[in-house]
Amino acid sequence: MARNISRWSLLLLVSTSVFLSVLDIFVVNGAIPSIKKGINGTDTDIQWVIVLYVLGYAAFLITGGRVGDYFGKKPVFIIGMAAFTLASCLCGLSHDAVQLNIGRTLQGISAAFMVPQGIAYIQVLFEDQRSRTKALGIYGSIAGAASVLGQFLGGMLPQVHSFIEGWRLIFLINVPIGIVTVYLAVKYLENTTIVRTKKFDWVGAFLLIVTLIFFIYPMIQGRELGWPVWILFIFGLSVITAVIFFLQQKTRQQKGMSNLIDTRVFTYKSFNIGLCASVFYFMVQDTYFLINVVLLQTGFGISSLDTGLYFMFQGVGYVIASLISIKLIPIYGKFVLIFGVIIMIISLAFHIIILDGIEMNTINIAAVFFIYGIGCGSVLPSLLTVSLRSLPSSLSGMASGTYSTFQQTAIALGISTIGGLFFNILEKPSINQEAYLTAYKTATFGNIVLLIIVAVFLLLLSNNNKPVKLS
Structure with missing residues (x-):
C-alpha cells in the first residue's frame, strides 16, 4: 500500500482529516465572543460562523465520498486537505464577517471531501476484521481527542497576545498541520481503485445542496430581517426541492443508476x-x-x-x-x-x-x-x-x-x-x-x-x- 511506512502510520496520516474537521467545530465554539469582537460582527454573523461550516460539510459529504470512488481517494484526499488549509488561512486573515464566513463555508466543503477518504482508507489498509475494528477505535479516539483539545484551544488562543489577534490563531494553527499532511500524503499514500461503473449523480448533488441552503438560510437570516415574505417563500421552496430530490433518487435507483442516497x-x-x-x-x-x-x-x-x-x-x-x-x-x-x-x-x-x-x-x-x-x-x-x-x-x-x-x-x-x-x-x-x-x-x-x-x-x-x- 505504501513505501517504507507502516499501515498504522498511514492510519495516523489519514486520521488528520477527521482531527482537523472536528477540531474546527469545537475550537470556534470557545472563541465566539472574541471572533465577534474581532470582526465587529452581529449575533447573526456569529451564528453563520458555526452554521456555514456544518452546512458546507453536510451539503457535500455524500458527494465527497462518491467523488473519491470516481476519481481516486488519494487525489481527492490531497486536494481536500490542501483546500481546507487554504480556507483556514483565509479565515485567519479575514477582516470582516463576509470574508470569515466565506472561509468557513470553504472549510466545511473541503472537509466533506477529505474526511470520507480517510474513513475509506481504513477499509483498504486493514482488510481483516480484528485490525479494522482496532483502527476504527483509534480513528474515533482521535476525533474525541480533537473535540477536547478544540474546547481548550478555543479558550486559550484568544488570550494569546502577540503580533496577531489571538482568535486568528484558532484557524491559522491548521496551516502547518495541513501542509505537512499534504506533503506526506503525496509521498506515501497510494491511490485506490477507481470505480466508474455508473455515471455520477450531479443533478442529485445539486438538488441536495439547494435544499439545504433553502432550508437553513431562512432559519438564520429570517429573525434579523423580520421574516419578510420572500424569506418564507425560500423556506417553502426547500420543502419542494426536498421532495424532488427524494423522488429523483428513487427514480434513479429503480433504473439501476448511481445515486447519492439509497432510499x-x-x-x-x-x-x-x-x-x-x-x-x-x-x-x-x-x-x-x-x-x-x-x-x-x-x-x-x-x-x-x-x-x-x-x-x-x-x-x-x-x-x-x-x-x-x-x-x-x-x-x-x-x-x-x-x-x-x-x-x-x-x-x-x-x-x-x-x-x-x-x-x-x-x-x-x-x-x-x-x-x-x-x-x-x-x-x-x-x-x-x-x-x-x-x-x-x-x-x-x-x-x-x-x-x-x-x-x-x-x-x-x-x-x-x-x-x-x-x-x-x-x-x-x-x-x-x-x-x-x-x-x-x-x-x-x-x-x-x-x-x-x-x-x-x-x-x-x-x-x-x-x-x-x-x-
Missing part, C-alpha cells in the same frame, strides 16, 4: 427512528456550547481561558463515559443511551440552578459541565451504531453517509432555532446579566425539551438486531 434505508423502521433521535440530539449538540460560551464570557465576563477550562471538564467526562458505554452497549443496548440522555437532562436543570444562584462557583460549574459530559459520552459514540444495527450490511455504508448528512444539518438547525431564540431575547433594549440569564434559561429549557424527544424515540427503538422493514 431503501428509509424502509427500515429502526433506521428511521434512530435517525429522528439523532436529529433532535444534534440540534442540542452545538447549541449547548454556543449559549454557554456567550453566557459565561459575555454575560458573566469570565475569560475565554477559564471558559475553555470549564469545557475541558465536559470533555473529560465525555471521554470517560464513552469508554465505559461502548462496553455496555452490547449488553444493555438502547438503555445505555436513554440513561445518558436522562443524565444530560438532569445536568441541564442543574446548569440553570447553578448559573442563576448563589451557588455559582468554580467547583460547581466544573461539576455540572463534567456531569453533562458523562451524559454525552453515554449517548454520542453509540448513537450511530444503535441506529444502524438492524440494517443489512449491504446498506450500512450508504446509511452511514445519509446519517452524517442529517447529523450536520441538525447541528445547523439547532443553532438557527435554539440559538436564534437565545439571541432574539438578547435583542431587548437593555442587555444586562439578567437578560443573558433569561435568554440562557429559555434556550436551555428548549434543549431539555429536545432531549426528552430524543429519549422517547430511543424508547421506540428496537433492542434487537433483526432487520424490520416498514409494511
Whole structure:
C-alpha cells in the first residue's frame, strides 16, 4: 500500500482529516465572543460562523465520498486537505464577517471531501476484521481527542497576545498541520481503485445542496430581517426541492443508476427512528456550547481561558463515559443511551440552578459541565451504531453517509432555532446579566425539551438486531 511506512502510520496520516474537521467545530465554539469582537460582527454573523461550516460539510459529504470512488481517494484526499488549509488561512486573515464566513463555508466543503477518504482508507489498509475494528477505535479516539483539545484551544488562543489577534490563531494553527499532511500524503499514500461503473449523480448533488441552503438560510437570516415574505417563500421552496430530490433518487435507483442516497434505508423502521433521535440530539449538540460560551464570557465576563477550562471538564467526562458505554452497549443496548440522555437532562436543570444562584462557583460549574459530559459520552459514540444495527450490511455504508448528512444539518438547525431564540431575547433594549440569564434559561429549557424527544424515540427503538422493514 505504501513505501517504507507502516499501515498504522498511514492510519495516523489519514486520521488528520477527521482531527482537523472536528477540531474546527469545537475550537470556534470557545472563541465566539472574541471572533465577534474581532470582526465587529452581529449575533447573526456569529451564528453563520458555526452554521456555514456544518452546512458546507453536510451539503457535500455524500458527494465527497462518491467523488473519491470516481476519481481516486488519494487525489481527492490531497486536494481536500490542501483546500481546507487554504480556507483556514483565509479565515485567519479575514477582516470582516463576509470574508470569515466565506472561509468557513470553504472549510466545511473541503472537509466533506477529505474526511470520507480517510474513513475509506481504513477499509483498504486493514482488510481483516480484528485490525479494522482496532483502527476504527483509534480513528474515533482521535476525533474525541480533537473535540477536547478544540474546547481548550478555543479558550486559550484568544488570550494569546502577540503580533496577531489571538482568535486568528484558532484557524491559522491548521496551516502547518495541513501542509505537512499534504506533503506526506503525496509521498506515501497510494491511490485506490477507481470505480466508474455508473455515471455520477450531479443533478442529485445539486438538488441536495439547494435544499439545504433553502432550508437553513431562512432559519438564520429570517429573525434579523423580520421574516419578510420572500424569506418564507425560500423556506417553502426547500420543502419542494426536498421532495424532488427524494423522488429523483428513487427514480434513479429503480433504473439501476448511481445515486447519492439509497432510499431503501428509509424502509427500515429502526433506521428511521434512530435517525429522528439523532436529529433532535444534534440540534442540542452545538447549541449547548454556543449559549454557554456567550453566557459565561459575555454575560458573566469570565475569560475565554477559564471558559475553555470549564469545557475541558465536559470533555473529560465525555471521554470517560464513552469508554465505559461502548462496553455496555452490547449488553444493555438502547438503555445505555436513554440513561445518558436522562443524565444530560438532569445536568441541564442543574446548569440553570447553578448559573442563576448563589451557588455559582468554580467547583460547581466544573461539576455540572463534567456531569453533562458523562451524559454525552453515554449517548454520542453509540448513537450511530444503535441506529444502524438492524440494517443489512449491504446498506450500512450508504446509511452511514445519509446519517452524517442529517447529523450536520441538525447541528445547523439547532443553532438557527435554539440559538436564534437565545439571541432574539438578547435583542431587548437593555442587555444586562439578567437578560443573558433569561435568554440562557429559555434556550436551555428548549434543549431539555429536545432531549426528552430524543429519549422517547430511543424508547421506540428496537433492542434487537433483526432487520424490520416498514409494511
